[in-house]
Amino acid sequence: MSAINLNEKLxxxxxxxxxxxxxxxxGQQVKLAKLKGEFVWHQHENEDELFYVVKGQLIIELRDQTITLKEGEMYIVPRGVEHKPIAHEEVHVMLFEPASTAHTGDIEHELTKDELDWI
Amino acid sequence: MSAINLNEKLxxxxxxxxxxxxxxxxGQQVKLAKLKGEFVWHQHENEDELFYVVKGQLIIELRDQTITLKEGEMYIVPRGVEHKPIAHEEVHVMLFEPASTAHTGDIEHELTKDELDWI
Structure with a gap:
């Protein structure tokens, strides 16, 4: 394995x-994602999920508060907590979560991807 | 919990x-560390360890190759693989690893810290 450069991967x-x-x-995976627009409300019953913003600004709506993440900031959504990511402009994030995590969590949605690719 | 800003924490x-x-x-922890100079050769028998460079340049010597990580680059040292981090100038890194990980791995050294602080 060699060094993994996030910007090159992006x-x-x-x-x-x-x-x-x-x-x-x-047993955990590191992922990169580009987000733009509003995702769906969902939760992960058994997995805590870390969002780290590589570029842009990410809003994570929770039922009782709204978290705003700028570049170089991160937030851990605990298991069982409903959340809805929103990106008014495109944002690039690194995710850290168990390999078992379905990205739309407990719901099936048109945005749901069954199998993720390695890059 | 609120947003965690890496530069503020540093x-x-x-x-x-x-x-x-x-x-x-x-069961995993996210850590920040400042490194300068040469660390000791060590391995973690049961833990894979991720190094992500926030600032500066980190060299990770392995027994059969040398990995150079610049800002925005990461590397995962698999469990059981001996490694020696080297920072010619101060480097700031984020680490992902199991909560059980001892930072000098299998060896006891003057650099060994028994208990790490939360910031």
Whole structure:
């Protein structure tokens, strides 16, 4: 394995709401995603999920508060907590979560991807 | 919990080779560390370890190759693989690894810290 450069990896895809796997460790996966617009409300029953903003600004709506993440900021959504990511402009994020995590969580939606690609 | 800003967290400590915990999820911890100089050769028998460079340049010597990581680059050292981090100038890194990980791995050294602080 060699060094993984996030910006280089981010040039390899353009689709939004389609996380790509860039690493795996201890049963967890590291993913990159481009987000634009509003995602769906969902939760992950058994998985905590980390969002780290590489570029842009991400809003994470929770039922009782709204988290705004700028470049270089991160937030961990605990398991079982409903959340809705929103990106008014395109945002690039790194995700860290168990390999078992379905990105739309407990709901089936047109945005749901069954299998994620490695890049 | 609120947004975690890496650069703000990095202003809260100056010690090198003393990782600080900034988050925990799925039995894993997210840590920040400032590194300068040469660390010791060590391995983690049961833990894969991710290094992500926030600022500066990190060299990770392995027994059969040398990895150079610049800002925005990461590398996962698999469990059982001996490694030696080297920072010719101070480098700031984010680490992802199981909460059980001892930072000097299998060896006891003057750099070993028994308990890490949260910041």
């Amino acid at each position: 040039t390899l895809f353009q689709e939004t709401w389609t996380p790509k796997i860039i690493g795996e460790l201890n | 202003t809260l400590f100056q010690e090198t080779w003393t990782p600080k915990i900034i988050g925990e999820l799925n």
